[in-house]
Amino acid sequence: MLNLSQNGCSVWVTSSTELALTPTVIALGKFDGVHRGHQQVIQPILKADRLDLTGMTFSKSSPTAKDLSLPSGYAYSTVVTFNPHPQEFFTGKPRTLLTPLDEKIYQLRSLGVEQLLLLPFDKELSALTPEEFVEKILVQQLQCQRISVGQDFRFGSQRSGTATLLQQIAAKYDIPVTIVPLETCNCDGQEYSDSERISSSLVRQHLEHGDIEKANQLLGRPYTLMGSVVKGQQLGRTIGFPTANLQLPKQKFLPRFGVYAVRVKSLGEVPDATAFDCVGVMNIGSRPTVNGTHPTVEVHLLDWKGDLYCKKLTVELEKFLRPEQKFPTLEALKTQIQLDCAEARAFFRA
C-alpha cells in the first residue's frame, strides 16, 4: 500500500518493509485508540521539525532523503504495528477497532508521525524469535536508530519477548530503547481513589456504558466517528430534523446506543484545517419508532442547512444524553428530539 495522503493526512503508509522510508526511529505497538498511553510511547520518536509530505506524489518506489531534499541519514518517525491485529490472526474472529485505519492515520498525523508501517501479521512473522524480529525487521530492513515501547510490550513467537529483552537485544546493535511506564488515570476525580491503567479495553468499557467523559479523558481527546454521509429514507426532513446518515468502517467500535451531544467537523486537507465546525445531536440505534431493522448512526446539525451527501464527517462525542426509546408516534419522537437539541445547546453553552 502506498498512500501519502489519506483523509488529507500526509503520513507515508505502507505494509511493505521494502517500501518503507529508512532509516527510522520506531514506536512499536498495536496502538488501537491512540490513547494517552499510546501518545506517551510515540512521544520519544517525534521531532520538533517534522517532515510534511503533503502534496508529494511518488508512484513506483518510496522517496529517498535526496528526493525530499533532506539531509542524508534523516531518520523518519515511524509507528510499526501489525495487521491484522495479532489476536484476530490467532482467533480468526474479526475485532472491532476504536481507530480503524483511516482514523489511526489521522490521529498519528496529528501527533506528527511521518510513517506508518503495517507489518502483515502472518505465520512467518508470528514465528520469528525476538532476536530474529529485531535483526531482520528492525535492523536490516528498517535501519532502526531508536525504539520506544510501552512497559508491557510483548513480541516474537508466543509473545516471548519483553520490553527489557528488546532493550538487551537492541543494545547489541547500539540502538537505544525507551521503555515508557504505563500511564494511569484517576478518572473519577476522587482524591484518594485508585488510578486505573489507561488501556484500549478500559476505553471500550467506558464507551459501552455511555460514559463518554471518562473515555475521552483516557483518550486525551473526544472519541470520534469518521464516515461518509449516505442517503437514507428521506424521513428526517419530514419531521423537521434532517439527519446525515454516517457510513462507518465495518470494524468501527460503536459506543452505547442512544442519543449524544456531538461536535461535527468536515475534514479539510489537514487535521487542523477544518472546512466547518458545528455542534449537533446524534442517534446511534435501530430506530424502533419507525421499525428500523439495523443500527444506524445519524447526526442532526444545529443551526445548519445544506447538502451533506458524500461528505466525510468527523463526529466527536461529548455527552451521552439518553438511551434510544420506542415512541408511540412520530410527533412524540419529534417533541423528544426538540428536548435533546435544547439539552445539547445548554451543554455546549456551558
Ligand SMILES: Nc1ncnc2c1ncn2[C@@H]1O[C@H](COP(=O)(O)OP(=O)(O)OP(=O)(O)O)[C@@H](O)[C@H]1O
Ligand atoms: N441541519 C442538518 N443536519 C443534518 N443534515 C442536514 C441538515 N440540513 C440539511 N441536511 C441534509 O439533509 C440530509 C438528510 O435528510 P433526511 O434526514 O430527510 O434524509 P435521509 O438522508 O434519507 O436520512 P433519513 O433516512 O435519516 O431520513 C443530510 O444528508 C444533509 O444532506
Ligand SMILES: Cc1cc2nc3c(=O)[nH]c(=O)nc-3n(C[C@H](O)[C@H](O)[C@H](O)CO)c2cc1C
Ligand atoms: C437526536 C435524535 C434522537 C433520536 N431518538 C430516537 C429514539 O429515541 N427512538 C427512535 O426510534 N428513533 C430516534 N431517532 C431516529 C429517528 O427515528 C430518525 O432520525 C428518523 O426516523 C429519520 O430517519 C433519533 C434521531 C435523532 C437525530
